[in-house]
Amino acid sequence: MSEWRRVAARTGQFVVTLLVLVTLGWGFVHVLPGDAVVAMYASADIVMSDEVMRTMAETFAVPDLGTHLVRTLTLDWGTSFQGGSVTGLIAAALPHTLMLAALSGMASTVVGFALGAASAARRGTPTDRWLTTIAGALHGIPEMATGILLLLIFALGLGWLPAAGASTAFGDLTGSAALADRLSHLFLPWLTLFLTQLPSAFLVTRAVMLKAFDAPFMLTAAAKGANARRRARVHAARLALLPVLTRFAVRGALMLTGLIVVEAVFSYPGLGSLLMEALAMRDAPLVMGICTTSAVGVLVAGFVIDLLCMKLDPDAGRAP
Amino acid sequence: MRKTVPMMPFGERPSMLTLTAAGGLLLLVTLPWAVEVFGWLPDPFDIDFEPLEGASRAHWLGTTDAGTDVLAELAAGLRASSAFALLTAAFGLLMAFGAGLAGAMLPGCLRSLWARATDVVTAVPPILPLIALGAVLMPPAWANALLLASLLWAPSAKLINATALAEAGSGWFAASKRFGAGPWYLMRRHLLPAVAPLVPVVGLSIFRRAVFTEAALGFLGLADPTVRTLGGMMSQALQYYYLPEVWLRWLLPPVVALSLMMGLAMMLVTASGERATFGGRCVTWSKGLSKGEPGESGTFNEG
Numbered sequence: 349m350s351e352w353r354r355v356a357a358r359t360g361q362f363v364v365t366l367l368v369l370v371t372l373g374w375g376f377v378h379v380l381p382g383d384a385v386v387a388m389y390a391s392a393d394i395v396m397s398d399e400v401m402r403t404m405a406e407t408f409a410v411p412d413l414g415t416h417l418v419r420t421l422t423l424d425w426g427t428s429f430q431g432g433s434v435t436g437l438i439a440a441a442l443p444h445t446l447m448l449a450a451l452s453g454m455a456s457t458v459v460g461f462a463l464g465a466a467s468a469a470r471r472g473t474p475t476d477r478w479l480t481t482i483a484g485a486l487h488g489i490p491e492m493a494t495g496i497l498l499l500l501i502f503a504l505g506l507g508w509l510p511a512a513g514a515s516t517a518f519g520d521l522t523g524s525a526a527l528a529d530r531l532s533h534l535f536l537p538w539l540t541l542f543l544t545q546l547p548s549a550f551l552v553t554r555a556v557m558l559k560a561f562d563a564p565f566m567l568t569a570a571a572k573g574a575n576a577r578r579r580a581r582v583h584a585a586r587l588a589l590l591p592v593l594t595r596f597a598v599r600g601a602l603m604l605t606g607l608i609v610v611e612a613v614f615s616y617p618g619l620g621s622l623l624m625e626a627l628a629m630r631d632a633p634l635v636m637g638i639c640t641t642s643a644v645g646v647l648v649a650g651f652v653i654d655l656l657c658m659k660l661d662p663d664a665g666r667a668p
Numbered sequence: 669m670r671k672t673v674p675m676m677p678f679g680e681r682p683s684m685l686t687l688t689a690a691g692g693l694l695l696l697v698t699l700p701w702a703v704e705v706f707g708w709l710p711d712p713f714d715i716d717f718e719p720l721e722g723a724s725r726a727h728w729l730g731t732t733d734a735g736t737d738v739l740a741e742l743a744a745g746l747r748a749s750s751a752f753a754l755l756t757a758a759f760g761l762l763m764a765f766g767a768g769l770a771g772a773m774l775p776g777c778l779r780s781l782w783a784r785a786t787d788v789v790t791a792v793p794p795i796l797p798l799i800a801l802g803a804v805l806m807p808p809a810w811a812n813a814l815l816l817a818s819l820l821w822a823p824s825a826k827l828i829n830a831t832a833l834a835e836a837g838s839g840w841f842a843a844s845k846r847f848g849a850g851p852w853y854l855m856r857r858h859l860l861p862a863v864a865p866l867v868p869v870v871g872l873s874i875f876r877r878a879v880f881t882e883a884a885l886g887f888l889g890l891a892d893p894t895v896r897t898l899g900g901m902m903s904q905a906l907q908y909y910y911l912p913e914v915w916l917r918w919l920l921p922p923v924v925a926l927s928l929m930m931g932l933a934m935m936l937v938t939a940s941g942e943r944a945t946f947g948g949r950c951v952t953w954s955k956g957l958s959k960g961e962p963g964e965s966g967t968f969n970e971g
Contacts, residue, residue, distance in 0.1 A: 368788050487934055488930050488935065489930070492887060492899065496902060496906065500920075601791060604793040635800055643791075647791055650791065
């Protein structure tokens with residue numbers, strides 16, 4: 349299959365998956381018993397007149413599928429119970445989440461890849477054993493636990509870093525001081541995600557590289573005169589890059605849970621914290637908006653990584 | 669020539685590390701139930717004690733702000749966590765093996781549709797439907813377990829499907845068909861033994877994810893309020909993080925318990941993955957595979 353056909357097929361698959369997800373989200377809300385008004389006031393000591401109930405039920409009614417699809421495609425999820433538009437609230441929180449996810453994802457991939465490749469090249473040495481042991485131990489610890497431990501050590505115990513938020517409230521900082529303040533607030537949530545994602549990048553890289561060292565193409569490379577360093581860096585490492593990248597596509601949906609929890613632990617004002625606020629207020633439109641945005645974000649990330657992998661795959665276009 | 673094929677997935681003795689991890693996990697799962705059965709600790713909902721009392725002989729980990737015993741809450745959280753994870757793993761195993769084996773029996777065009785359907789399920793972040801459902805309904809734990817399992821089966825089903833397809837493409841599978849073997853015989857004598865080594869891998873993977881998801885839901889305040897959860901304990905204790913004495917005895921125990929449960933499950937996923945690949949039938953059939961050192965593969969490290 350040519351590269352363009354593969355890209356077209358993957359794009360078609362992405363669009364279909366997106367439509368199915370949005371439709372499932374709509375169907376999910378549609379089949380739930382009760383409605384938003386019941387959910388909000390069922391346990392409250394308020395008696396509303398039939399007219400008020402009817403008006404509220406119309407306001408918060410679930411639209412038909414066509415309207416829901418159009419609204420989703422135009423990023424219009426209606427009005428939050430907090431007052432503002434759902435889209436506006438999400439747009440304000442999204443950059444924080446994107447920055448956190450992108451910086452931690454990229455750093456853990458680059459460092460995990462470099463360490464995994466170095467460890468595989470030193471197979472069986474004390475360095476390799478230590479790195480593998482540390483990665484194995486870190487791999488089991490969930491984001492929630494890592495985040496809380498870092499919070500206790502660096503924010504509470506040592507007092508080196510701020511415990512919550514994205515910037516100092518009423519700090520009135522400008523220029524480099526404001527940047528340093530933002531980075532110091534970002535550091536602990538970033539470190540939490542970095543430490544929880546690093547082991548899988550390391551272990552996958554090391555495992556693929558070890559298998560690649562025994563592959564026939566490495567023997568061919570050696571026969572053609574490539575030295576050990578070139579064989580490791582150019583031939584084996586390129587092969588290991590693909591699974592490291594595709595782990596994001598496969599595990600992106602699961603990583604989202606960690607991201608939401610880390611933002612909640614550090615009160616970082618991204619989508620996770622906004623979701624906590626929305627949940628506390630039973631703000632159904634905002635919850636649905638955040639859930640749809642997150643799901644679409646995971647899909648788009650997987651799609652982009654897939655396209656990147658097609659570019660990097662040495663066998664792309666050569667398969668029968 | 670085909671070598672002797674063990675009918676059970678485990679051909680060799682597990683390592684001491686694997687046995688220790690299995691023992692530790694078993695203890696974490698069963699001890700809280702023993703505590704409940706023998707009544708060694710007070711009721712986790714009993715609020716008759718002094719709030720925020722320090723560690724003492726009566727309350728080894730002190731009490732919470734509501735006046736409940738922290739150790740009793742920890743035991744209740746572990747019970748809830750393990751019960752939820754075991755239920756999710758049971759549902760998930762049924763779904764993954766059912767879907768994976770059914771996919772292997774489908775004709776080509778339907779198999780492609782099956783693959784796309786599993787892609788869609790894989791793309792759904794499992795936490796989101798649970799959050800959306802929790803925000804509106806606060807469903808019981810078993811309903812959450814069923815929903816979570818229905819969102820976690822897909823990657824495992826793909827693994828099972830690939831293993832079953834590899835078996836279905838083998839020479840002896842074709843020979844059995846030539847000799848007139850029916851679908852039930854083929855399933856019982858070929859496909860099921862081929863995918864059996866994956867039971868612990870898939871079960872433990874789903875168990876581990878369920879433990880984390882349950883803790884996350886509890887932390888976000890979306891778990892059943894009548895059930896004590898590890899995540900709920902953390903969220904509650906985090907409000908007092910500025911009191912060193914409190915976080916040491918109230919916040920740290922659930923953090924350690926959750927990490928231990930997930931870490932030990934991860935070790936067992938890796939070990940059972942290695943055995944499924946290198947210790948079971950696969951090694952006798954795949955001449956290209958060389959035996960690896962324990963922990964070397966990393967294939968199953970994704971958990």
